[in-house]
Amino acid sequence: MRVRPMKTTDLGAAERLTARAFTWSGDDQTWSARSPAAARRWIERIDHLLAVDAAGCWVADDDAGRLAGVAASARRDLLWILSTFAVDPAGQNRGLGRALLDAAIGYGAGCLRGMICALPHPGALRRYRRAGFTLHPTMRLRGVVDRAELPVVDGVRTGTAADLDLVDSVDRQVRGATHRGDHAMLGRDGHLLVCDLFTGSGYVYVGTDTVTVLAATSRAVAQRLLWSALALIPPGNEVSVRYLTSGQEWAVDVGMAAGLGVYQDGYIALRHMRPPAPYVPSVSFG
Numbered sequence: 001m002r003v004r005p006m007k008t009t010d011l012g013a014a015e016r017l018t019a020r021a022f023t024w025s026g027d028d029q030t031w032s033a034r035s036p037a038a039a040r041r042w043i044e045r046i047d048h049l050l051a052v053d054a055a056g057c058w059v060a061d062d063d064a065g066r067l068a069g070v071a072a073s074a075r076r077d078l079l080w081i082l083s084t085f086a087v088d089p090a091g092q093n094r095g096l097g098r099a100l101l102d103a104a105i106g107y108g109a110g111c112l113r114g115m116i117c118a119l120p121h122p123g124a125l126r127r128y129r130r131a132g133f134t135l136h137p138t139m140r141l142r143g144v145v146d147r148a149e150l151p152v153v154d155g156v157r158t159g160t161a162a163d164l165d166l167v168d169s170v171d172r173q174v175r176g177a178t179h180r181g182d183h184a185m186l187g188r189d190g191h192l193l194v195c196d197l198f199t200g201s202g203y204v205y206v207g208t209d210t211v212t213v214l215a216a217t218s219r220a221v222a223q224r225l226l227w228s229a230l231a232l233i234p235p236g237n238e239v240s241v242r243y244l245t246s247g248q249e250w251a252v253d254v255g256m257a258a259g260l261g262v263y264q265d266g267y268i269a270l271r272h273m274r275p276p277a278p279y280v281p282s283v284s285f286g
């Protein structure tokens, strides 16, 4: 086995490996491929990280030279974020995950803080805890928005490139690091809404079935943004709002009022920081 920096030519094999690792059923030894559109989006996202955070992206080859594992991470200001982490099911539990994670964490040397949206996978959680991360259990809101419950919300508008300084300022206050560098990716999959009032400010990226990321300087602003985001979900689509810690009751309350259900989700794994709030993390960009 050999751990080495990821190259653009690894992306196709890395996409297939992560699909296999994330959907592997040990019982019947089967897995599900991503749809062509989802595979393309995955490759574009990691290609983006390779361009911005080349030293945070690592792969492992097995002795036959086949791709055996992947870890891709980003550094935004003094925050390190793990974006994807997988080892081929045939090679798991032999220390490869640890070697890949060590390489990716090395890119975060000098970063005070770390953030991972983690799946509830015992091997992954063991690695994160052993690397010093605190595991915060989370909830997911899911369902079809009851449009009869949508309130009239003032003060929220579509954001443009001219709003990115405001977005940066909110991100710094709420999570201590901006998403500068990721807005092209976030904007590709989502619509930017911003709210800037005397009492607080915030932003949200919303897609057709998910609230990708939301940050605000007050719970009242966060609730306005979440309601506005839910109103943009095409009627009838199932929406998902993920990785909500128990401190995010402002979101749970909006979700329940909108007719969504509360389900268990994965963990936010954090190092040297408390769960940001009011905040809905981006699964890929923290």
Ligand SMILES: CC(C)(COP(=O)(O)OP(=O)(O)OC[C@H]1O[C@@H](n2cnc3c(N)ncnc32)[C@H](O)[C@@H]1OP(=O)(O)O)[C@@H](O)C(=O)NCCC(=O)NCCS
Residues within 6 Å of the ligand: 021, 022, 085, 086, 087, 088, 091, 092, 093, 094, 095, 096, 097, 098, 099, 117, 118, 119, 121, 122, 123, 124, 125, 126, 127
């Ligand atoms: C998470 C993952 C990348 C780890 O890779 P790996 O090569 O298996 O990792 P390692 O062998 O270095 O470490 C796994 C550890 O978990 C332990 N482990 C695995 N399954 C376990 C279980 N069911 N219960 C308890 N411990 C378990 C292993 O014993 C090992 O611990 P140790 O080395 O301290 O003894 C790999 O399991 C994977 O691809 N999982 C599916 C995708 C996924 O969930 N990725 C993480 C997304 S957040």
